[in-house]
Amino acid sequence: MKYSGLIFANLFRKKLRLLLTIGSFAVALMLFGFLAVVKEAFSGGVSIAGADRLVVINRTSIIQPLPISYADKIMRIPGVKEITHDNWFGGVYQDERNFFPQFAIDVERQRQIYPEFAIPDEQWQAFKQDRQGAIAGAATAKRFGWKVGDRIPIKGTFLPGVWEFNLDGIYHGTRQADDETQFWFHWDMFEEKVPERYKGMVGWYTVRVENPDDSLKVAKAIDAEFSNSPYETHTDTEKAFAAGWVKQFGNIEFLILTIGGVVFFTLLLVTGNTMAIAVRERTNELAVLKAIGYSDRFVLLLVLTESLVIAAVGGGLGLILAKGFTLLGDPTHGLLPFFYLPGIAIVAGTMAALAIGIASGILPAVGAMRMRVVEALRRV
Amino acid sequence: MRVDGRNGNASLINVRGLDKKYYRGGEEIHVLQGLNLDVEQGEFIAFMGPSGSGKTTLLNLLGGLDVPSAGSITVAGDEITHMSRSKLTEWRARHVGFVFQMYNLIPVLTAFQNVELPLLLTKLSKAERRKHVEIALGVVGLSDRMHHYPRQLSGGQEQRVTIARAIVSDPTFLLCDEPTGDLDRKSADEIMELIGTLVKQYHKTVLMVTHDPVVAQRADYTLHLDKGALVESGAIAQAGGGGR
Numbered sequence: 041m042k043y044s045g046l047i048f049a050n051l052f053r054k055k056l057r058l059l060l061t062i063g064s065f066a067v068a069l070m071l072f073g074f075l076a077v078v079k080e081a082f083s084g085g086v087s088i089a090g091a092d093r094l095v096v097i098n099r100t101s102i103i104q105p106l107p108i109s110y111a112d113k114i115m116r117i118p119g120v121k122e123i124t125h126d127n128w129f130g131g132v133y134q135d136e137r138n139f140f141p142q143f144a145i146d147v148e149r150q151r152q153i154y155p156e157f158a159i160p161d162e163q164w165q166a167f168k169q170d171r172q173g174a175i176a177g178a179a180t181a182k183r184f185g186w187k188v189g190d191r192i193p194i195k196g197t198f199l200p201g202v203w204e205f206n207l208d209g210i211y212h213g214t215r216q217a218d219d220e221t222q223f224w225f226h227w228d229m230f231e232e233k234v235p236e237r238y239k240g241m242v243g244w245y246t247v248r249v250e251n252p253d254d255s256l257k258v259a260k261a262i263d264a265e266f267s268n269s270p271y272e273t274h275t276d277t278e279k280a281f282a283a284g285w286v287k288q289f290g291n292i293e294f295l296i297l298t299i300g301g302v303v304f305f306t307l308l309l310v311t312g313n314t315m316a317i318a319v320r321e322r323t324n325e326l327a328v329l330k331a332i333g334y335s336d337r338f339v340l341l342l343v344l345t346e347s348l349v350i351a352a353v354g355g356g357l358g359l360i361l362a363k364g365f366t367l368l369g370d371p372t373h374g375l376l377p378f379f380y381l382p383g384i385a386i387v388a389g390t391m392a393a394l395a396i397g398i399a400s401g402i403l404p405a406v407g408a409m410r411m412r413v414v415e416a417l418r419r420v
Numbered sequence: 421m422r423v424d425g426r427n428g429n430a431s432l433i434n435v436r437g438l439d440k441k442y443y444r445g446g447e448e449i450h451v452l453q454g455l456n457l458d459v460e461q462g463e464f465i466a467f468m469g470p471s472g473s474g475k476t477t478l479l480n481l482l483g484g485l486d487v488p489s490a491g492s493i494t495v496a497g498d499e500i501t502h503m504s505r506s507k508l509t510e511w512r513a514r515h516v517g518f519v520f521q522m523y524n525l526i527p528v529l530t531a532f533q534n535v536e537l538p539l540l541l542t543k544l545s546k547a548e549r550r551k552h553v554e555i556a557l558g559v560v561g562l563s564d565r566m567h568h569y570p571r572q573l574s575g576g577q578e579q580r581v582t583i584a585r586a587i588v589s590d591p592t593f594l595l596c597d598e599p600t601g602d603l604d605r606k607s608a609d610e611i612m613e614l615i616g617t618l619v620k621q622y623h624k625t626v627l628m629v630t631h632d633p634v635v636a637q638r639a640d641y642t643l644h645l646d647k648g649a650l651v652e653s654g655a656i657a658q659a660g661g662g663g664r
């Protein structure tokens with residue numbers, strides 16, 4: 041482009057100012073990236089929840105159990121394809137801070153219901169044979185440096201004693217957002233060891249439906265089946281449960297939007313002011329450009345291009361830094377179920393940076409476009 | 421050159437009944453009042469007059485930077501007084517070379533890049549632009565300062581770059597508003613020598629505003645702005661030794 045010389049010369053006119061403005065964009069967009077990572081950590085589960093999965097819990101609360109006998113009854117409801125059940129263990133590994141979710145799982149059905157978790161077949165077979173066996177998510181295994189074959193002692197909280205497990209396998213999520221922090225062991229073994237009052241009870245059921253479009257109908261049918269029984273159920277899609285889980289932490293989304301909004305607004309004020317100064321101090325030069333035949337529109341675009349280039353470079357830099365930070369690994373060592381910068385956030389950040397670039401440049405640019413040569417030159 | 425408006429419309433520049441009023445705080449300032457002027461191709465004309473007499477106003481109107489309150493300006497057959505703002509911009513690019521008092525170079529561009537600016541608006545290739553810029557800088561005697569920035573040049577040199585920028589696209593005429601106003605005597609002489617060469621050797625048409633009678637001497641004609649019109653003051657012209 042033959043005008044690039046003019047654009048670059050203008051950009052580099054005040055190097056410190058350029059650096060500071062680009063820096064403002066970089067810092068703001070890096071912060072935006074961090075916020076997006078945090079938001080994803082809390083709400084990532086919602087977006088990846090299986091569309092064809094329903095969760096059935098005790099209507100009173102998720103910590104109240106349901107009888108194992110419900111499994112067969114639910115399977116008979118039209119539209120239900122598969123069912124599995126889990127119990128929450130809530131044990132402590134070494135230290136209370138080392139939290140990760142532990143589930144007693146239905147080994148026979150687990151893999152049909154959760155195809156997104158990949159485990160080498162020989163590991164799964166070994167786990168199936170081993171009643172003391174366990175499978176850990178890759179993130180949790182990495183966090184504690186576990187290898188297949190290790191013995192993992194986990195202290196019960198609401199259940200007594202220290203439970204020893206053999207780590208028979210490690211699963212990986214097949215998608216970037218899949219939760220790799222879980223720890224699974226045999227429900228049969230769990231049921232054997234729990235006190236009498238917990239026997240024959242499961243924490244919740246997960247149901248796979250034939251057709252996701254029927255999810256709501258099937259959910260209603262399940263709840264109707266058990267209405268007026270001692271253990272009434274509440275059935276909803278996995279997505280709805282994930283969303284409910286996020287809500288427990290307060291309105292994280294709102295908090296993040298507010299912080300992000302304030303950051304971007306401040307950025308707009310800072311860069312808008314900078315662009316206004318940058319244009320005002322060269323009114324005379326822009327007037328000369330117009331005098332020698334450059335159009336009003338050219339001058340408008342010249343100023344806008346300048347602020348857009350700053351926004352793109354600074355914003356890009358910030359997002360690259362944020363991405364680089366996530367690639368260094370989760371600083372909480374797996375406490376967060378998801379730790380990555382989603383592609384959609386990179387797109388949104390880029391658009392926000394460019395929008396601010398335009399917004400901060402538009403007023404000075406329009407002023408420069410409207411400026412009349414004669415008056416500008418008279419002001420010298 | 422005529423200032424009586426009785427030349428038909430055959431000249432390069434025809435100005436008829438040019439009026440310019442400004443309004444400041446409800447008060448009307450009638451700067452130009454029915455001004456007539458005819459300029460032939462290749463003429464070099466100096467405008468003089470006291471401060472505030474309307475010299476810059478006249479030059480701005482002639483250069484299509486401003487529009488008159490009444491009257492007409494025709495340049496090479498084009499009447500510019502009724503052109504739209506964007507049409508005028510294009511017209512300026514093709515027909516006018518400006519040299520202002522303050523050198524008005526872009527400080528972040530080199531001499532070469534400054535002179536190239538008007539050519540970027542044309543369809544010339546990069547190589548052609550380079551050739552034209554080199555010729556223009558050669559004419560003003562700055563071939564060896566091509567890649568200097570304005571702050572690395574003296575005032576006289578800066579003004580010569582401005583002149584190179586004004587002539588590089590070979591405009592129909594040059595407008596110079598006090599081109600030597602900020603220069604010492606020696607630099608001013610050099611600039612006037614250069615403008616004289618442009619007129620004599622390159623047959624440029626030059627309209628120049630100046631306060632300096634010595635500078636005005638170089639022109640073919642000196643016209644005075646008096647009560648909003650131009651007068652060819654024979655007495656003053658003779659005293660200054662101008663005229664042809």
Ligand SMILES: Nc1ncnc2c1ncn2[C@@H]1O[C@H](COP(=O)(O)OP(=O)(O)OP(=O)(O)O)[C@@H](O)[C@H]1O
Nearest residue numbers: 442443444449451470471472473474475476477478
């Ligand atoms: N935009 C404007 N608004 C109001 N008055 C103006 C405007 N431009 C010029 N004038 C007035 O018009 C008159 C002529 O101004 P102009 O600049 O043409 O004078 P000049 O002959 O070039 O003076 P100088 O020798 O000081 O440069 C002055 O009284 C000036 O104040």
Ligand SMILES: [Mg+2]
Nearest residue numbers: 475476477597
């Ligand atoms: Mg003036």
